[in-house]
Amino acid sequence: MPGLAIIAGDGDLPRLVAEAASGRGQAYRVVLFGKDQPQWAAGQPQIRARFERFGALFDAMRAAGLDQVVFVGGMARPNPDASAFDAKTIEIAPLLLGSIGQGDDATLRVIAAIFESEGFVVQAAHDILPDLLAGQGPLGVCAPSPADLADLARAGGIVAALGAADVGQGAVVAQGICLGAESIQGTDMMLEFVARSADRFRPDKNGARGVLFKSPKPGQDLRLDLPAIGPLTVENAARAGLAGIGFQAGGVLILDRPETVAAADRAGLFLFGVGQDG
Numbered sequence: 001m002p003g004l005a006i007i008a009g010d011g012d013l014p015r016l017v018a019e020a021a022s023g024r025g026q027a028y029r030v031v032l033f034g035k036d037q038p039q040w041a042a043g044q045p046q047i048r049a050r051f052e053r054f055g056a057l058f059d060a061m062r063a064a065g066l067d068q069v070v071f072v073g074g075m076a077r078p079n080p081d082a083s084a085f086d087a088k089t090i091e092i093a094p095l096l097l098g099s100i101g102q103g104d105d106a107t108l109r110v111i112a113a114i115f116e117s118e119g120f121v122v123q124a125a126h127d128i129l130p131d132l133l134a135g136q137g138p139l140g141v142c143a144p145s146p147a148d149l150a151d152l153a154r155a156g157g158i159v160a161a162l163g164a165a166d167v168g169q170g171a172v173v174a175q176g177i178c179l180g181a182e183s184i185q186g187t188d189m190m191l192e193f194v195a196r197s198a199d200r201f202r203p204d205k206n207g208a209r210g211v212l213f214k215s216p217k218p219g220q221d222l223r224l225d226l227p228a229i230g231p232l233t234v235e236n237a238a239r240a241g242l243a244g245i246g247f248q249a250g251g252v253l254i255l256d257r258p259e260t261v262a263a264a265d266r267a268g269l270f271l272f273g274v275g276q277d278g
Helices: 013-023 054-063 087-100 104-117 146-164 187-200 231-239 257-267
Strands: 003-008 028-033 046-049 066-072 121-123 170-174 177-181 211-214 244-248 270-274
Touching: 003 013, 013 028, 013 066, 028 054, 046 054, 054 066, 054 087, 066 104, 087 104, 104 121, 146 170, 146 177, 146 211, 146 244, 146 270, 170 187, 177 187, 187 211, 187 231, 231 244, 231 257, 257 270
Parallel strands: 003 028, 003 066, 028 046, 066 121, 211 244, 244 270
Antiparallel strands: 170 177, 170 211
């Protein structure tokens, strides 16, 4: 079985991928950039990496017998020190540095292409954990109302427009009004903003409470940075007073699905997969 390099960012997904690789006996390393180490990674086989030293990273991956790579979890944009570049990083610097000022999808495409040019096969998280992808229809006991479905359709159009500009993968809509649109701050901070501000913007205080919708960007490389929903998303959506969460069927990862569905049921929120035809 090919060895796997897990380029680990924030969140639960890197841990889930590492546990899956370990459980099936696959050789793997958790690749951590920067000085901080998440608690779950203690005791995991690791490669400590620097953005200035991609040559050293590629050498370490090959020495460990790693043929595949998966990018999982959010990661802050680096501000690399050019004086510390190794020879390989100097070689790829025009591509790498040119991508940092672009949207997330464009940046990740460039980084994935660099790894592929070095002979590594880029995997998707759902190749390793296929049950992460949710299909069409409701996941829990709650279902969207006709008003919620209208808000989901409106949010879907907004997310498609955001994604076409390579900006974000989520939006909150209530009664046709966009209460929040995701950008670099991410879903949780967007929901925090909605929780603080939405009451004054809902036209009918007794009308539809609103929905969160998440979807990949149009034309996105689905191996990279798929949007994800987990128990924390449900908690934050409930705190924002929403009726539920919609997502593009087959295009969004559901982390810790049993707990995510249970949390939504407890909160009275729907989880609903929308087909690509709406």
